[in-house]
Amino acid sequence: MIYKTDYHIHTFYSxxxxxxxxxxxxxxxxxxxxxxxxxxxxxxxxxxxWTMDVSELGKYLGHLKSxxxxxxxxxxxxxxxxxxxxxxEKELGEFLSPLKVDYLIGSVHYMGDSTVDLGPEFYEGKDYxxxxxxxxxxxxxxxxxxxxxxxxxxxxxxxxGYETDINPEPLYRKLxxxxxxxxxxxxINTNGRNRPLGDFFPDKKLLHVFCDENVPVCxxxxxHINSRTAQYFDEAYDLxxxxxxxxxxxxxxxRRTMVPFRSEA
Ligand SMILES: [Zn+2]
Ligand SMILES: [Zn+2]
Numbered sequence: 442m443i444y445k446t447d448y449h450i451h452t453f454y455s456x457x458x459x460x461x462x463x464x465x466x467x468x469x470x471x472x473x474x475x476x477x478x479x480x481x482x483x484x485x486x487x488x489x490x491w492t493m494d495v496s497e498l499g500k501y502l503g504h505l506k507s508x509x510x511x512x513x514x515x516x517x518x519x520x521x522x523x524x525x526x527x528x529x530e531k532e533l534g535e536f537l538s539p540l541k542v543d544y545l546i547g548s549v550h551y552m553g554d555s556t557v558d559l560g561p562e563f564y565e566g567k568d569y570x571x572x573x574x575x576x577x578x579x580x581x582x583x584x585x586x587x588x589x590x591x592x593x594x595x596x597x598x599x600x601x602g603y604e605t606d607i608n609p610e611p612l613y614r615k616l617x618x619x620x621x622x623x624x625x626x627x628x629i630n631t632n633g634r635n636r637p638l639g640d641f642f643p644d645k646k647l648l649h650v651f652c653d654e655n656v657p658v659c660x661x662x663x664x665h666i667n668s669r670t671a672q673y674f675d676e677a678y679d680l681x682x683x684x685x686x687x688x689x690x691x692x693x694x695x696r697r698t699m700v701p702f703r704s705e706a
Pocket of ligand 2: 449451522593663
């Protein structure tokens with residue numbers, strides 16, 4: 442039995458379509474040992490339709506706490522997917538540190554005031570090589586901020602399938618060694634398969650670098666509807682095993698432990 446978890450789930454508290462309860466039903470049916478919720482939290486920018494209303498944060502955390510206390514079929518974990526903005530580390534840290542959560546996913550959706558994932562318009566008339574490098578630089582800043590436990594879709598900048606002419610290996614190495622140094626995990630994000638990229642995040646070359654550098658991994662669906670919970674997980678675990686990974690990261694109260702893929706737990 443593989444000890445499977447899915448820590449990247451969006452409910453109706455942000456841009457997900459389903460209630461937490463609906464995801465739990467699907468996760469139990471899929472044989473997951475843990476399900477974790479990670480609705481979008483975006484500070485420092487105007488509220489967008491895809492982000493949580495910050496005034497609802499207490500309600501969100503309370504809702505998950507009551508589910509966690511009443512559910513015996515699966516472990517329920519509480520998280521958030523938080524937007525990282527360079528230069529805002531201190532304010533973000535002050536906001537996040539009192540929160541009672543099991544993990545925080547740090548994601549880079551924004552470059553300046555624009556999001557990189559809502560449409561290809563962002564890329565029009567720009568030098569993709571420069572954007573690619575600049576994106577990784579921001580992700581590396583997010584890692585070294587030590588605000589997060591997991592980095593979400595760490596190469597989201599590949600979303601629309603553009604290819605860089607530069608050799609990405611040095612950037613991949615820099616990112617991986619920073620993640621190891623700052624004790625941050627990455628995720629295989631299977632939702633990339635449903636998006637224009639048509640493949641998981643991260644790129645396979647980057648996956649090999651993470652394995653070489655011994656960076657901890659989670660497998661996450663980034664589901665926005667309960668039917669996509671744990672989607673493509675068998676394939677993702679096969680990929681991890683074929684790459685050389687032997688264990689995965691589990692979080693509780695912002696502490697990480699590693700669980701072997703094959704576990705009796
Ligand atoms: Zn995201
Ligand atoms: Zn997400």
